[in-house]
Amino acid sequence: MLLHYRVEMFGREIAASLKKKGVIQAAVVGHADKRGSDTYNVALGLRRARAVYDAIVEALPPEVRSKLRVDVNEDPAAPAGMNGQ
Numbered sequence: 001m002l003l004h005y006r007v008e009m010f011g012r013e014i015a016a017s018l019k020k021k022g023v024i025q026a027a028v029v030g031h032a033d034k035r036g037s038d039t040y041n042v043a044l045g046l047r048r049a050r051a052v053y054d055a056i057v058e059a060l061p062p063e064v065r066s067k068l069r070v071d072v073n074e075d076p077a078a079p080a081g082m083n084g085q
Contacts, residue, residue: 011055019060024067028053 018026030049032041057065 007051008055008058011052011057012059014052015056015059015064018056018068019064024064026056026068028056 014026017023028049030045030047030052032044032048034041036044057068060068
């Protein structure tokens with residue numbers, strides 16, 4: 001429960017910053033350590049990124065949410081951010 005609360009608070013902070021700065025494109029990247037298999041770690045990273053994304057979207061007003069662009073990629077080597085940055 002504490003982790004869920006932290007993700008929600010983090011999502012609200014990010015959403016407030018995106019709204020304030022007028023950002024309509026953002027990259028959310030989930031990471032995992034090397035202890036599991038590549039398949040497991042990719043799935044874990046995606047679950048983590050999705051949890052943060054959901055918290056951000058939940059905190060955004062509809063007019064900002066409708067402009068947000070989201071890309072999902074299962075390739076851990078894929079570049080993140082705008083223009084691959």
